[in-house]
Structures are given as C-alpha cells and as structure tokens.
Amino acid sequence: MQMDVRAAPFSVLFVCMGNICRSPTAHGVFRHKVALSGLQSQVRVDSAGTHNYHPGRAPDHRTQRHAALRGYDLSDLRARQMLAGDFERHDLVLAMDWDNLALAQALCPPEHARKVRRLTEFCQQFDSPVVPDPYYGGAAGFHEVLDLVEDACEGLLQHVRQQLQHRAQLRT
Template identity: 40%
Template sequence: MHRFKILFVCMGNICRSPLAEGIFKHMTDNAARAGEFEIDSAGTGGWHQGNPPDPRSVAVAAAHGVDISTQRARRIAVGDFDRFDLILALDRDILRNLRKIVPAGETDKLQLFSRYARGIDEDIPDPYYGGREDFDRVYTMLLTGCTSLLDTAGKLRTS
C-alpha cells in the first residue's frame, strides 16, 4: 500500500509546522491509521536547522498530549517536491516562496493549509513574536484543519 505523504511547511520549522506535524501524527496514531501516512515538516528558511521546536510549541503540544520534543528543524529540499504527495504551506507568503522553487510538474502538490484542510482562505499566523495565547490559537486552528485533513487525505490516498 502506498503511504500518503504530507509535508507541512512554515518559515523556520520551529513553531507552526512542527505543531501541524505533531498534531496530525497524533491523530493518525489515535485513529490506528499511522501506517497510511508519512508525515513531516520543514521550513523555507534554514535559520533553525537541527534545532528542536520552539519551547512554546512544545509546551502547547504537550498540554494536549502531543509530544513534538524530538522533532528537529530542517529546510525544505528540492527532493521534497518529488517525495511528498501533498505540501501544505501554512500561510500565503510561504506558498508564494514555495511556488518560486517548485519543479515543473509538481505545482499541483502545493496547497494553502487552511484552504485545503478547512475550506477557507486564511493564513495560520506565525506565533513566534507572540505569547502563549498566540500558540494556543495556532494549535486550535491546526487541530481543526488536521481533523478535516485526516478525512480528506484518507479519501485521496492512492493504493
């Protein structure tokens, strides 16, 4: 069986995309569907490569029973466009940046997370310069989207 491969992308891969990866992995584990998916995250910038997620992301995830503490930031690579079935940008700026580097023939894999998962044209805001309440808000937005995504991605999965 083909595992449906999803990549979540934000700017530095320490706040939003690690949360999305962790939430979605947690959901697939709880639904006994982890074997159906390969899930990862990346950033468009390499400033934090090799670093763990922001401690505030780790804390918010942990408060909901999701462990993202072992994740490490990485920058998106050209090979990711071939490797993943779906690449979800967490805001429109990230989507624009990804469109600049996507190889020909792979553009259909790029989607705005909220548009694809939630059916609304909304950015997931970067909580980096905010407080805990900003991370809580992002977690809630990602949870809503990932809940919908689990159903949608399951229907699109190829065998």
C-alpha cells in the same frame, strides 16, 4: 526497481518559515491524529522550513509547552530546510501562510505544483486564510495556532482517507 506509487504511503509535508513553531505543531498534531486513526503504516508526516534559520533545533520551547498541554509530544522533531526533492517525496506540501506558500511554489518543479496548498484550506470550523506566526507574540498566539491546526488536521485526515481509498481502488 521502480516502486508502485499507488502502494506507497501517502506523505504530507508541513511548511513554515523556520520549522520551529507552526509546521512542527502541524507535524505533531497530524501525526497524533494519524496514529489514533490506525493509519500510521499508510501515512507519512514531515515538516520543514522555507528558511534554514534553525537546522537541527527542536521546536521552540513555547510551541512544545503549548502542544504538550493538549497531549502532543513534539520533542523528537528537528528543524530542517525544505528541499527541491521534497516535492517528489510528498503528496501534499502544506504551507502555513501566503509568504511560505509563495516560497514553496517558487521552489516547486511545475510537474508537482498541484501538491502545494495552504493548510487552512482543510479547516472545517475556522475561517482563516493562514496559520499566523506566534513567534513574536504571547501565549494566545500559540493557542490560536493549535486551534487552527487541530481543525485543519481533522479536515486533512478526511482528505487523506479519501486519497487512500482512491489508491486502493486503483490497485484492484
């Protein structure tokens, strides 16, 4: 039985290299914003890495600590590698930087190419082309990631609301 795509939840996949710093941060922040907006039944959130460096691992302890300081719980998230099937399952695949964008685009089937974008395209206050990798730096890098991700997720939430409204109009 074929599911009506217009009635399916809108699904977002966040992608970084190892899925232990930036993409789980975006996953947790966006999931939190979706819940606060009451859209959790209409929006699915996931994250993955372009590399299979940390399969099954929780986010980096520094990532979790800094996220918790801002009210985000990432403890249930587990790293996984992005798969070719992710492009079919998700409406947006949002990369954190140019390298991971290129890797996602290389894996993406041509019919889903429009889904692959950078998260920072949705920033409203900050003007950064990428969310920089904080892994080898200090605390300031994790704060910068959260600042950029929070900003981008606000813009992303507005975009997703518009997409959901458009889908609702198509059903009527």
